[in-house]
Amino acid sequence: MSNIIHLKTPLLDNEIANLRIGDKVVISGIIYTARDAAHKRLAALIDQGNDLPFDVRDQIIYYVGPSPAQPDRPIGSCGPTTSYRMDVYTPKLLARGLKATIGKGNRSERVIEAMKQYRAVYFVATGGAAALLAKAVKKADVVAYKDLGAEAVMRIEVENFPVVVANDIYGNDLYREGLAKYKKA
Amino acid sequence: MGTRTRIDAAEIVEKVSHLCKDANFNLNDDVLNALRDSCEAEVSPVAKEVFAELLENAKVARECQMPLCQDTGFAVVFVDLGENVEIAGGRLYDAINDGVRKGYNEGYLRKSIVSGPLSRVNTGNNTPAIIHTELVPGNQVKITFMAKGGGCENMSRIAMLTPADGREGVINFVVETVSIAKANPCPPIIVGVGTGGTFDYAALLAKKALLRPLGTKHCDPDTADLEKEMLEKMNNLGIGAQGLGGWITALAVHVECYPCHIASLPVAVNIECHSHRVKTVVLGNFP
Numbered sequence: 001m002s003n004i005i006h007l008k009t010p011l012l013d014n015e016i017a018n019l020r021i022g023d024k025v026v027i028s029g030i031i032y033t034a035r036d037a038a039h040k041r042l043a044a045l046i047d048q049g050n051d052l053p054f055d056v057r058d059q060i061i062y063y064v065g066p067s068p069a070q071p072d073r074p075i076g077s078c079g080p081t082t083s084y085r086m087d088v089y090t091p092k093l094l095a096r097g098l099k100a101t102i103g104k105g106n107r108s109e110r111v112i113e114a115m116k117q118y119r120a121v122y123f124v125a126t127g128g129a130a131a132l133l134a135k136a137v138k139k140a141d142v143v144a145y146k147d148l149g150a151e152a153v154m155r156i157e158v159e160n161f162p163v164v165v166a167n168d169i170y171g172n173d174l175y176r177e178g179l180a181k182y183k184k185a
Numbered sequence: 186m187g188t189r190t191r192i193d194a195a196e197i198v199e200k201v202s203h204l205c206k207d208a209n210f211n212l213n214d215d216v217l218n219a220l221r222d223s224c225e226a227e228v229s230p231v232a233k234e235v236f237a238e239l240l241e242n243a244k245v246a247r248e249c250q251m252p253l254c255q256d257t258g259f260a261v262v263f264v265d266l267g268e269n270v271e272i273a274g275g276r277l278y279d280a281i282n283d284g285v286r287k288g289y290n291e292g293y294l295r296k297s298i299v300s301g302p303l304s305r306v307n308t309g310n311n312t313p314a315i316i317h318t319e320l321v322p323g324n325q326v327k328i329t330f331m332a333k334g335g336g337c338e339n340m341s342r343i344a345m346l347t348p349a350d351g352r353e354g355v356i357n358f359v360v361e362t363v364s365i366a367k368a369n370p371c372p373p374i375i376v377g378v379g380t381g382g383t384f385d386y387a388a389l390l391a392k393k394a395l396l397r398p399l400g401t402k403h404c405d406p407d408t409a410d411l412e413k414e415m416l417e418k419m420n421n422l423g424i425g426a427q428g429l430g431g432w433i434t435a436l437a438v439h440v441e442c443y444p445c446h447i448a449s450l451p452v453a454v455n456i457e458c459h460s461h462r463v464k465t466v467v468l469g470n471f472p
Contacts, residue, residue, distance in 0.1 A: 022231075037305070067255045067295040076293055077252040082336040082369045105336075105368040105428065126427060127336070127371040128460040129238045130255045131246040149307050150255075150295050164231075164429070175368055178430020182229055183423030 006160075010058035011099040019121050019165045021174040026160040027123075031060040031102070035081050037151040038144070039089040046092045053144035053153065057097035060123075063104075065150040066140070067130075075140040075156065079130030080104040083122070087111050094118040102163055106175045116171050123163035124174075136161040187269050190324040190470045194275025197328070200466045201284025204330035205260065206292035208462040209252045212243040215399040216461050219436040223373060223426070232431030236373075239426075239459060254460040257294035258332030260285040260314035263396065267323040270469055278316055281328075286310040297335065317389065325469035329396060332462040337370035338455075343388055346450040355380055355452045356415055362454040363419040363435065368428020371458035373436045375399065376419070379453045381443035391455035394439035396463060403440060412438045426459075 007015060009029035019025070032054055034042065045052055063083055067076030083103030090101065091114035099120050104127035107115075115122060125133060139157040146152050166174040217240070224236035246253040262281050272280070289296060289311040298312065299305040321327075342362045346354045359378055366374075379390025402409040416438045425431020436459065445451065 065255060065295065065297075067252045067257055068293040070251065070293050073251075076295070077246070077255040079255050081256070082339070082371075084369060104371065124427070124429075126235055126238050126242075128254045128458060129242040131249060131251050131253060132238060132242040134251065135245070149309070150297070166429075175428055175430075178229070178231070178425060178428070179367075179423050180430075181423070182425055182430040182432060184421040 009060055011060065013119065016099060016119060016121055016169060020168050021165050021172040021177065023165040025123065025163050025165060027060065027163060028159050028161070029157070031062050031156055031158055031161070032056070032143070033062050033064045033066070033154040033156060035063050035065050035151050036085055037148050038153050039086050041145060043089040043092050046096065052096065054155065056093055058099050060100040060102060061093065061098060062102040062156070067150070069140070073134070075134055075137045077130035078134050078137060080125045080127055083107060090114065094120050107167060112167055112171060112173060115167055116169060119169045121165055121169060122167040124166045125161070125163050133161070187324065189269050189271050190267070191271050191273045192326055192468050193273050194277070194280040196468060197272070197277065197280035197326070198284040198287060200468065201262070201281050201328060201330065202288035202291065204328065204464045204466060205285060205288025205294060205332070208330055208332050208464040209257050209292060209294055210250045211247050212253055213461070213463065216436075216459070217243060219399045220459065223433045223436065227426070227431050227433050229425055229429070229431035231429045232426040232433065235426035235429070252294060253462065254334065255295055256297060256334045256336065257289070258334050258462065259298065259338070260311060261331040261333045261392065262314050262316045263329040263331070263393070264316060264318040265321045265327040266318055267325045267469060268320055269324045270326055281314055281316055282312045285312050285314045325467055325471070327465060327467045329463060329465040331395070334371070334458050334460060337374065337458040340366035340370040340456045341391070341454055343384065343451070343453040345384065346452055348448070348450050350450055352411070354450065356411070356418065358452050359415050359438070359454050360418045360422070362456070363424070364422050366456060367424055370456045371460070372424055372428055372434050373426050373459045374434065375457040375461055376415070376435050376438040377455040377457060378415070378438065378440040379443070379455070380440065380451065381445040382451060383445070384451055386443060387451035387453040388455070390441040390443055391453040394441040395455060395457050395461070397439045399437045408440050408442060412440050415440070
């Protein structure tokens with residue numbers, strides 16, 4: 001647990017294959033933000049067989065709706081939102097080549113299966129550590145759905161953004177494992 | 186009736202605006218103490234680290250005056266309105282909503298409210314607030330603001346149990362609610378329970394129960410015992426901070442009870458995340 005893995009985006013298949021649940025990772029590079037309303041639109045485009053407003057291939061989507069940026073900062077507070085609400089859309093994005101998602105909370109069995117199938121991982125960031133996580137964001141630009149306000153898709157540049165691997169490509173689940181370890185009879 | 190006290194609506198706007206920012210930037214000492222104690226007591230190294238991160242986050246939020254969490258919440262406002270108070274120069278509810286609008290704009294707080302559950306167009310200013318008013322004796326207005334996050338609110342539940350279900354039924358439902366919620370409401374959580382009353386009143390009691398400072402027991406010993414037993418059972422679930430496994434899933438359980446119908450045993454569970462943002466102001470004449 002003590003070794004920290006450094007990853008840069010776009011993600012490489014062999015790097016993803018090396019990740020195991022519980023691994024601590026820091027991410028640098030570009031990641032994309034999207035949450036409920038944006039996912040609904042992205043999924044509709046996929047259903048119609050259309051291109052997405054940004055290329056998800058080998059990329060990471062972060063489930064976040066940041067607070068507005070103060071004048072001297074690139075972004076406001078930006079912790080993860082709860083991931084299960086995106087579960088219904090996630091397999092479609094993974095099928096388009098998305099390699100990782102960042103959020104908080106458990107994923108559905110269907111998403112875990114899809115991650116195995118498409119060799120993708122799920123990272124968790126600490127929910128509610130939003131002011132702290134904002135420090136790792138260097139730049140943020142809206143790339144799609146500006147009308148959605150806090151739910152717009154942003155392209156954000158991060159430096160050493162801290163996450164933990166919660167689901168790897170082998171079907172392991174950190175939540176299930178953690179619960180089993182600390183549950184008292 | 187005693188002497189009337191006039192309170193300016195404009196003053197309420199200013200105070201509410203301040204409460205919105207204050208609550209979102211500055212975590213209260215009761216929560217900080219609970220996080221510190223949990224950081225000490227937790228055995229899971231992963232969970233221990235989460236507690237340390239949350240304490241560090243509170244420090245950064247305070248120093249930079251930026252939101253503790255990007256979800257700056259639904260503005261839930263509790264008003265204890267003194268019977269001898271007269272609001273001058275405007276209406277109380279307008280003043281509260283104006284204060285929320287001002288506070289969320291000035292504080293760069295996220296606007297998270299949509300105008301309809303199905304139309305889902307953002308109102309752009311985080312209003313309307315949810316306002317609960319109670320008439321109380323006296324010449325003061327007490328306003329308590331709570332920034333209620335959506336993720337934890339989503340994990341809340343209500344049940345209309347039967348009287349036969351009794352104490353055990355209430356405990357089981359509350360613990361089951363936490364068990365179903367798992368990592369989703371951002372544990373460590375605070376659990377507000379309302380039992381008794383009617384369908385609607387139990388839910389209100391559950392939310393009100395969250396307002397009691399952490400680390401305090403209910404004044405009724407039976408209810409205090411109930412809280413203790415529920416807390417122990419939910420911490421035995423092993424969910425832990427952020428749901429990654431650990432001994433501390435909940436920082437506190439607060440239960441409020443009320444008389445109910447001979448046929449009923451309502452129980453409502455309102456889940457609150459660790460980012461428990463509550464601030465109060467009192468206006469008017471001080472005796």
